[in-house]
Amino acid sequence: MAATMREVAEAAGVSIATVSFVVNDSKRVAPETRRKIEDAMARLGFRRNSVARALASRRTRIVALVYPAMEHKLGGSAMEFITSAARTAGEAGYHLVLWPVSNDADELTELVGQGLVDGVLLMEVQLEDARVEVLRATQTPFALIGRSADLTGLVYVDIDFDRTMEQAVDHLYGLGHRHLVLVTGSQADASFRSYGPYVRAADAYRRLAAERGFAVVVLECGQDTDGGRAVAEEIVSTRPWTTGVLVLNEFAAPGLVSGLLRHGLRVPDDVSVLSVLTSTEMSTLVDPALTAMSSPGPELGELGVQALLRVLDGADTLPPRLLPGVLVPGGSTGPVRAGAAPVPDPSCTPRS
Secondary structure, three states: OOOOOOHHHHHHOOOOOHHHHHHHHOOOOOOOHHHHHHHHHHHHOOOHHHHHHHHHOOOOEEEEOOOOOHHHHHOHHHHHHHHHHHHHHHHHHOEEEHHHHHHHHHHHHHHHHOOOOEEEEEOOOEEEOOOHHHHHOOOOOOEEOOOOOOOOOOOOOEEEEHHHHHHHHHHHOOOOOOEEEEEEEEEHHHHHHOEEHHHHHHHHHHHHHHOOOOOOOOEEEOOOHHHHHHHHHHHHHHOOOOEEEEEEEOOOOOOOOHHHHHHOOOOOOEEEEEEEEHHHHOOOOOOOOOOOEEHHHHHHHHHHHHHHHHHHHHOOOOOOOEEEOOOEOOOOOOOOOOOOOOOOOOOOOOOO
């Protein structure tokens, strides 16, 4: 039989009310007294009643991570964000739950209206994101891993796409590559329309191309291996002089490599491939292992939860943080092979 608060109070030599303050986290208790009570609870096997604690403190100690898992697959990089966020929340005494909510404003409105969570951490943000407006309108405490176009009043952390793309381009440029292609995911689906990572990465790439003087070529493909194979076919048939590909689509990257190999092109001897913002685990699923700009998922998951908890505590908000990916060498990039990239036909108009 589980111990009662009375038994805990007697074992710790304090009043039942003081035990209640600790159990429900409803009033400050001196550190030494709290330690005695928690030691007594551990010895007696006392279990907190989460519902009672929530009623007393007006907090559920639960935060929701909103991720559109029905449309956006849970790949290695996404799982790094989620597991880091869950660990950070747990260390702070919170439970993190995953809400696989799409961009449907009504669905999120219904969920936050039930009062099941204290706050929301929003991922996979679009530049015009209806979920942000729902959270603002319902006055739900929230923070973002990502950025919408309107940053007014937002608490967020995100990837530094400018620095990430600069490192990625410079890696290939330093190996002698001048005929590059950036492959991103398709924005045809509503859940990916104006999707922050695709838009910001492509914008950064265009600026870098202008600065370094190479043609801007940005291609889109589906978020799967078939999409990667299809874009490989497009590159080979329309831009056979390509020597370097940057792919911001970790699910398409294996298909892209296999598509190039199917056409008799060797990676990296004929074409170098650099996977942008992926997990190390995903990059090693390909042979050769992909050179990658690793996603800063663990760091941003932690920072995102910390930012949200400060909002919940009414503390000063954390300043926005932008973290770049880190170059992880692999076997898929190498120097340009002599004579591998003939000068393009001037009549060809690069797609951008």
